[in-house]
Amino acid sequence: MNRAQWNQLADTFETEVCDIAREETRDQLGRFVRAVALSPKTSVLVDLGCGVGSFIRKFHHRFHDVTAVEFAPRIIARAKKNCTDVPRVRWLTMDIPRSAKAIGTVADLTVCMNVITSPSHAKRNSIWKTVAQVTKPRSHALIVVPSLESERMVRRVGRETPAALAGGLVQRDDAVQKHFERGELVSTLSRAGFAPMRIARIYYPWSKEGMRKPRSGGGKGPWDWVCLARRNSGGRARKP
Ligand SMILES: C[S@@+](CC[C@H](N)C(=O)[O-])C[C@H]1O[C@@H](n2cnc3c(N)ncnc32)[C@H](O)[C@@H]1O
Incomplete structure (x- = not known):
């Protein structure tokens, strides 16, 4: 989905999008x-890709x-708006790949969910x-993927x-979304x-799949x- 398509979901984010920090069922x-x-x-x-700020709200302390x-x-x-009481947040309205330069290699934890x-x-x-560029060597990234x-x-x-799921590509409503097998996630990382x-x-709840x-x-x-x-502590990452 492109920026305009995401923007259109702003008002219905909670019902249309799986906001995992809010909806996960077992405090993982x-x-x-x-x-x-x-x-x-x-x-x-x-x-990176903070959505309506649910992870920040929950873990900023x-x-x-x-x-x-x-x-x-x-x-x-x-x-x-959801994070008005959260101190010291820098909000960057931009495409993630463009943000690496603005952010630098500063993160103790990078999340991309x-x-x-x-x-x-x-x-x-x-x-x-970008996940690699903003994360300090030996620091961590927390990644969630379908x-x-x-x-x-x-x-x-x-x-x-x-249906055919070639390359892990799955049709979801109007969009095609990449899904990962466990082993593929490990090797990509x-x-x-x-x-x-x-x-x-x-x-996450069955209702997000439109099912009981x-x-x-x-x-x-x-x-x-x-x-x-x-x-990793040093060296350049290979192309995933
Ligand atoms: C499925 S939502 C997840 C939001 C949040 N991480 C969460 O777990 O609730 C994906 C979010 O990433 C944003 N996004 C997708 N691609 C992006 C990109 N290239 N640069 C910046 N934001 C992006 C979308 O606008 C949307 O808010």
């Missing part, structure tokens, strides 16, 4: 954030400074590259004829210059992959 993000050594006196958070990047002006306006979903390999690459395994489960449960430390399922909880076969529900990864 909290567990992953607590696994990183952070100081509210010094640590820097960079949120663990950081001293926050930089939030979002290219849809009406969405970032909502994030600012459900943003690296473009069907274009080149566009995804430029965001992976799960291809979950998509297959949801289709099985919904008795849908399996490695190529981007990160060592994956922890990876887990982060569950099934009586059987649905496990704990649909999920995204969440990964905590450590930035």
Whole structure:
């Protein structure tokens, strides 16, 4: 989806978009954030594609400074409103790949949640590259991406004829979204210059799939992959 399409979702963000920091059902993000050594006196958070600011609202107290990047002006306006009482946030209304220069290599934790979903390999690459550029060596990135395994489960449960999911590309309403298998996420992060430390399922409600909880076969529900990864200490990242 492009900037204009995202902008149109600003008013209905909560109903139309999976805002994982608000909707996850098992505090997985909290567990992953607590696994990183952070100081509210010094640590820097960079949120790439911050949406309406739900992660910042929930976790800002663990950081001293926050930089939030979002290219849809009406969405970032909502994030600012939701975070009026959060101190020291720098809001950047721009495309993520352009933000690396403005931000610098400052993040103790970079989060990028459900943003690296473009069907274009080149566009995804430029965001992976930015994640690496803004994260300090040996510091961490917290990445959430749609799960291809979950998509297959949801289709099985919904008795849908399996459509081709070549390259992990899935049609969602009007948009095609890249989904990742667990192994692909691990190898992509490695190529981007990160060592994956922890990876887990982060569950969200069935209603986000437009479905009721099934009586059987649905496990704990649909999920995204969440990964905590450590930035390598030196050298250039290879192209993901
Ligand atoms: C699915 S939402 C996720 C928002 C937030 N990270 C969350 O988890 O709730 C994706 C967000 O990323 C923004 N976005 C997508 N591509 C972007 C890009 N290239 N540069 C800046 N923002 C982008 C969209 O406008 C949207 O707000």
